[in-house]
Amino acid sequence: MMDQWKESSEEEEEEEQQPSDQSVLPTGSQDQLEDEEKPTQAQEVTSGDEWDTDLETDKATNEKQCLSCAELYLQACWWTGSVPVSSFLRHLGEASLNLNHYGVGPLGAKALAIVLQNDIVVTNLELEDNGLGAEGARYMVEMLQTNISIQSLNLSNNQLHLEGAHIISKMLLDNYYIKSLKLSGNDFDDSAVKYFADALKGDYVVKELDLSHNRFCNTGGEHLGHMLATNVGIEVLNLSWNHLRMGGAVALSAGLKVNSTLKQLQLSWNGFGHIEAESLGQALKQNSTLVLLDLSSNRIDDQAATLLCQGLAANDTLRVLKLSQNPLTNIGALTLLKTVTNNMKSAVEEIDISTVFVCEAFVELLEKACQGRPALDVRHSAMSSVTRNSSALQIFQKFLEERNESIMDFFQALDKEGTTKVSTSAFRKAVKAANIPLDQRQLEWLIRMFDKKCTATIIYSQFAELS
Template sequence: MSQRRKKNSSDGETKPRTSFVNKFFRSSKLRPTKAESRKKSNDLEAADFQPSDDAQKTENILDAAKPLPSEMELGSRMEKNEQFLQKLGRKAVNKCLDLNNCGLTTTDVREVVALLPLLPDLEKLDISWNDLIGGTLRSVTQQMHLVSKLKILRLGSCRLTTDDVRALGEALEAIPELEELNLSWNSKVGGNLPLILQKFQEGSKIQTLELVDCDLTSEDGAFVGQLLPMMQNLEVLDLSINRNIGGSLNSIAQGLKSTSNLKVLKLHSCGLSQKSVRILDAAFRYLCELRRLDLSCNKELGGGFEDSSAQLATLEHLEVLDLHQCSLTVDDVMSLTQVIPLLSSLQELDLSANKKMGGSSENLLSRLRFLPALKSLLINNCALQSETFTALAEASAHLPALEVFDLSWNKCIGGNLKLLLETLKFSESLQVLRLSSCSLVTEDVAVLASLIQTGHLAKLQKLILSYNDSICDTGWAIFCQNMWFLKELTELDISLRPSTSRDCGQWFRHLLCAVTTLPKITEIGMKRWILPATQEEELERFHQDHRCSIHFDLGEFQEADFPRLN
């Protein structure tokens, strides 16, 4: 996994800037220098001996004219540190040093080490996504005792070495206030986790522990289970993408029974099996504060919910449930039908990529009407059939808070979209509607256009209609002529399938006309639509006349990207 590196530079004159150290210490004080201490001592001694007024004035003038060497040194160091942060395009915010994704080098790490003694009140240090600092962490951890108030430490994707891991374990004892530790995407953490966390004491203040994709071993998982009872303040535990910890789930689940404050549990792609559901189910009764549960992408989980989902219903505060790509079986769906409707606080539900539920989820989807707080519903690629889609369409009328609705890759929707739109017209919150590759036909987009024309779906921000190649030019013309009603729209995608391409029809002119009235739109996906020369000219004139910043994504055929007028 990687993130795009960003380099910041400035041209022309630069305005005078307040020293970053002054800003950083706006509400904290520098430790007194030795010179200041000596000065206070000298002041006390001088109280017993008062020279003449003239002599005193002469001394004061000389003192003012000769700054103390230590003060000069401190000022020089502050200036260097300010230049260092400016070079990285970052600013120090009070009690927070964020160097995330700055492309730090070994030399830069030395600058960070020099900076830490000046930041005694530092509470957040983030040097994540700096791949080149692996092997240098010891120099940083040796200064940890100088930032003992640190509460947040993020070291994700730093290519930490075994020595880095060992050094970090030795240093954690020096920051007892630590509340968040993120070591994600560092493979050397795997097999060495005890070296890092072994000094955690009972009553630890840790609230967030993130170990995503750390190549954790089964032994590491067992160690986490033993450690959890010492972290009774834990609120977020993310062990995702550690495929070897499924075998130590017994230990982890036992430890979870002692984390009654846990709010987020993520076990995405952790090699969980059918029996894992039963093991976790026994722990759910102790997690009454749980808000988010992610068990997604555990393909062997299918069949595990058949007889082991009862305690899931006790999670009365659960807001997010992610079960996408879990190979749910017909019996799983039947069991979840009894449980999911009882989760009255549920706001996000993801059942995507479970194709076996397509013909067996009619009752489950029908009972979603009992989840009035639901904001996001993802059921894409579930092989829905006519009966299940009808049940879902009817239930959606009872979901007034729904903001995100994804039904992509369900072919049965083609020719039947009217069923859904009849109920969505009552929705006043919908912001994202995804209907990619749903075999939509011209009649479907005509009905959609009619609904838009009557003022419904007014809050829609993203509309994805890609890979519906059966819609003819007439259908796109009707849709584009009514697009201008979607004043909140920021993104539209009508791309064709990768295996096809087509010339744009006359509807493209209606699209350009509609876009001129949409103040927030920035992205229009039109991959594999080919613009004839005349339409390319229209697009160029559109740019010249309106100067708007809209990216027309035409894929490998053509690209059009214009700057917006300020």
């Protein structure tokens, strides 16, 4: 089918006295590309490096304008020996080009680069999990030297390794258009992250950077910390699924203290514990831009949560805190909630501790907090008994409302002498006599709520606000 299309194309071009198909394609060869010198691990990143490209010549550029995108892509695939991706042909003319998981490979990446180097339509290019390797990344970088429309690039899970990191970092040194870059799962280590950190110091173009699912450790954290201290562009940084513990986390937190642009920081699955929580807590005291912090699936227990709260007590910008899948208990959950509610300047609107089973005291405090902060959303878990008990007050109030009574009316009816006090035994008998639909556990929880000091006496005047 490709031969038939080629012959037909040649006949049409001869009739129109256009150059042959071969002149439409780049003049270099694949053998020449493979002989090109590749960067070594010791090679330094410099802004003066220039790329050699065999994607096109000036003559080829002019002749490509005579072809449609589809024709150019098919010819590029034929010339590179790659299999055309049908999804590319189906979505021509769309701003978002999603080619994730299509097995494009290095040669397929070269064919795409030939077509996209002068494209002005595509703004989002998705190439995750395509086995591009460093060679395919090189073609994408060459393409980006002339393409000025692509702003979002996803090269996650493409086995880029250290060489690919070097290639992409060189692009970042002269980048004016890529605002979102996803590089998750490319086996980058501390040496690779140094390339990115050096290239992004002082950068203001890249707004979103995903480096999750790599192998950054202490040294990598130090590089990232230095980058955060000088970077003035990144707003979203994903470092989940790395190994940024101990010194790496401390260095990262130090950079966070002085950073003035980062809004979202994702650090799940990094093994953070006491030391890391304390350093992040200290960073939150000084940071004034971060609005989301994701610490899910770490080793943050009740003590670590207390250390983190040292920063939350003074922070007035953080809105979302994610702590699910951590060894927190109800004690740590209460500490978090009390810290947020006691900080009058706190901006926290969402706390995710959905894997923590809380007690009635937590539920009670949350309900009270939500009265003053209606937007506050704390995701938590609770046993059915806790949920049932915590609803006792609402059941009690609803019953009285149906009888056009208030809680104060109920207590005053029992207080014949006007002492503003009622014994717990008298209250218990009155509730049962009135057939209020509370089971025994709910009734006892309600009594404990009214008699917090366990004096067997309820001073009901302090509950006037409940009426």
